[in-house]
Amino acid sequence: MKDPLLEYEEAFSGAGDAAEICHRAGARMALRFPDPLDRKDAAGRVIPHEFVVSGPLAEEIESVEDGLRLVWNRPGVADEFERIWDLPKPPPTRG
Incomplete structure (x- = not known):
């Protein structure tokens, strides 16, 4: 399995730093969009969500919408973020 950080860096390479990105990188799609519920971090910044999508699903994506x-509305994605958001401290990272 390829290093996930390398996958991320390759997908977002050349995508820019806009708040909303839909950037095709070979067979992958790099997505970035602000939190749909306008949730903010401790500094008051709207939280960005970033995804690297591959396979048949990536072929269906042509825009942030x-x-x-x-992706975001896929069963479990928004729900998992919601679950983590309400925790008193972040869960341990998986690795």
Whole structure:
């Protein structure tokens, strides 16, 4: 399995730093969008969500709106973020 950080860096390479990004990188799609519920971090910044999508799903994404519909609204994605958001401290990282 390829290093996830390398996958991320390759997908977002050349994508820029805009708040909303839908950037095709070979067979992958790099997505970035602000939190749909306008949740903010401790400094008051809207939380960005970033995804690297591959496979058949990546082929269906042509815009940030597609990414929200096909990735963020995918069963479990927004729900998992919601669950973590309400914790008193972040869960341990997996690795």
